[in-house]
Amino acid sequence: MRSVPSIVHLDLDAFFAAVEQRDKPSLRGKPVIVGGVGTRGVVATASYEARVFGVRSAMRTAEARARCPHAAYLTGRFAAYRITSRAVMAVLREISPLVEPVSLDEAYVDLAGDAGRDLSAAGVEELAAALKERVREVTGGVTASVGAGTSKLVAKIASDLRKPDGLLVVEPGAETDLLHPMPVGRIPGVGPATAERLRRIGVHTVGELARAGEPDLVAALGQAHGHALARLAMAEDDRAVVPLRESKSISAEDTFEHDIVDPALLSAIIDRLGTRVCERLTRERLSGRTVTVKIRLFDFTTYTRSATLAGPTDDVRVVNRLARRLLAEVDTSAGVRLLGVGVSGLADWVQEDLFGSAADVDLAVGPRPRAAADVDLVEAVGRPPAARRNPTADVRAGPGHGAEAGPRSDQRVPGEPNPPRWSPGQDVMHTEFGPGWVWGAGLRRVTVRFETAATGPGPVRTFATDDPDLAPYTPLTWDPGLRVSPKKARPASPAP
DNA sequence: TCTGGGGTCCTAGGACCC
DNA sequence: TCTGGGGTCCTAGGACCC
Missing domain, CATH: 1.10.150.20 (5' to 3' exonuclease, C-terminal subdomain)
Structure with missing residues (x-):
């Protein structure tokens, strides 16, 4: 907890409805309800005129219609909300670079860090009042409630208390009261x-x-x-304002107007949802390892089924094939109300499928190959820009970092002992398994030397990405019985 | 005419590794 | 051969938020 009220929370009032009223003057002063308009819809936002009738967020639209039949019922226009939201966030960033958007209509701002600023309660109040006015200008009349205090908790509660169009700065020391x-x-x-x-x-x-x-x-x-x-x-809250949050999952789901039984139709819907997710993955230059299917039955019982690939993908064929397989694990014969597809375990690099095919990747369901740190990397080149998600790879790092090699999980034989691992000081790693992975997060080029018992020193192979900005995730196949030479026995660096 | 869609975080158990 | 503790990864479900 700080000694000055330097955390600000801003909340746009009945945001979606307010944007609709701004864009359609005929709606001003009238109850406006934005949300799902079908029989299974719910209210996303109700204007304050509608709240008078008891309409609330998350209420079924059917109930809202009963309470407030004369309201305007609208589906969301998210492109418009996004544009307006961006303008507001830009205004906040004029005040401080430390802006943490929580959603389209909400954000925290950290005022600390600017040494010259007056962070007395009066000073913050003056700043917040000016902020509210700026927001009204840039949004064309959308109002905001602003709270400020010594922590996120207090700032958020303060803005809540003065809704709508309000302002409250909680003095340091007054929190628990x-x-x-x-x-x-x-x-x-x-x-x-x-x-x-x-x-x-x-x-x-x-x-x-x-x-x-x-x-x-x-x-x-x-x-x-x-x-x-x-x-x-006890008002003890030292959560920081975090300007950039990386997304952890991307998903799409649909509730159907009528329950669906037809397996072919369900399959087609899974494909459509998976495609939507992959389009977003690709657009945001992300890929993920875990595919999750969500299935809500007619009676609202909800199942999730997930599976994790050996390597990240944004390939719609891989995602959809796996999603359909997961769907098949649940008995849907009584009728499905909702289907969803999600991808998590995100990486901000895309698998470079240099040596495999999509079909191979699809097969490689299971845990990521376990680390065999200090595997026989002859050379590993490349450090990703600091801004990228995967931190700098250390080739000699322990499990989970840097270079790994091991059997592809789908090649493991249940009950068989695990394959040998590379350990420091070991001269040769005998590999008795078949296809394997070399994985180097954050690496651009990986050179591996093979040595077979039969042929002696074997081929040196280098795996690299086309894009110097990307890390390789390179599935490669080596032959059973191959031995891999250790780093200390390496010859002069081979040409890539 | 019961109960959206996009997320995040946590828990708990099992497998597996060291 | 047995025992055990700690850690990570994976899966399923639940609570919560806007």
Whole structure:
């Protein structure tokens, strides 16, 4: 927790609905509801005029229609929201480079770091008031609620308290007086399930939460959640404002107007969803190893099935084939309400499929080949730019980093002992398995020397990427019985 | 006419490795 | 041959957020 209220939280009021009212003057002053308009739709955003009738986010659209039949019901125009959001984020970055967008309509700003700034409560309030005015200008009239305080928690709660179009700076030292009377559900991260568990141990307010012992909270909520809430209740929150968050998964899902039984149709939908995901992967220059299929049945029971490839891919054929296989693991004969496809385990480099085919990759489901650090790399060249996701590879690093070699997971024989590993000081690694991988995250060129028992010193092969910016993930095949020579026995560097 | 779509983080158990 | 602890990876599900 800081000594000055230098964290600002900005929240655009009823954002989607506000953009609609801005673009269609006839909607101004009227209830506007943005969300799914079908029979299974839910409300994404309700304008304040609609909230008067009790319409809320996440409410079924059918119920919203019952409460507020005269409202305008609109599906989202996300391109417009995105453009408006970008303009707001740009305004925030004029104030400080430390801007963390939480969603299209929400962001934190860290004012610390600018030594010359007046970070007194009065100074921050003046800045926030000017900020609200700038946001209104650049968005064409969309209003924002702004909170500021000594932590993310306090800034967020402050902006919540003054919605809509409000401003609150919480003075340092006043945090617990503000928080303690509140119901626990006001703390972000405390939803219905957590609130119920807390109620059962007699905790209803943040003050009671602060007085509860951490051991009791951990027992009721688990280690991470219990510990985090015990701290938040005492306004202890040192979470940083993180300007750049890397995405961890990309997914697409669809709820159907009517439940689907036809397997061929389900398969076709899986393909469509997988294609959507891969298009995004490609556009964002990402690839991923884990494919997940989500299946919601007619009765809302929900299954996920996932499988992890030996190497990352953004290949729509690979993703779709695997997704269809995962779909087949679940009995869908009674009707499917929702299907989803996701890819996680993201890397920001694309597999260079130099020696394999998509079909090979598809087969290579299973854990990534385990590390055999210090494998016989004759030479490894290339360090990725610091900005890239994969940190600099250290060829001599331990498991999980740098160069690895091992059998392809799909080539392992269950029950058989694991293949030999390379260890420092070892002269020769005998490989008795078939096809193998050499993997060098962050490397651009990898040279491997082979030596066979039969032929003596064997071929030297170099694997490289075309794009100097990319790391290779190079599946290569070597012959059973091949021996690999150690680094210390290497000859002069071979030409690539 | 019950319950969206895009995400993140956590837990727990099993496999496997050292 | 047995025992065991710690760590990582993978899978499935759940809570939560906007």
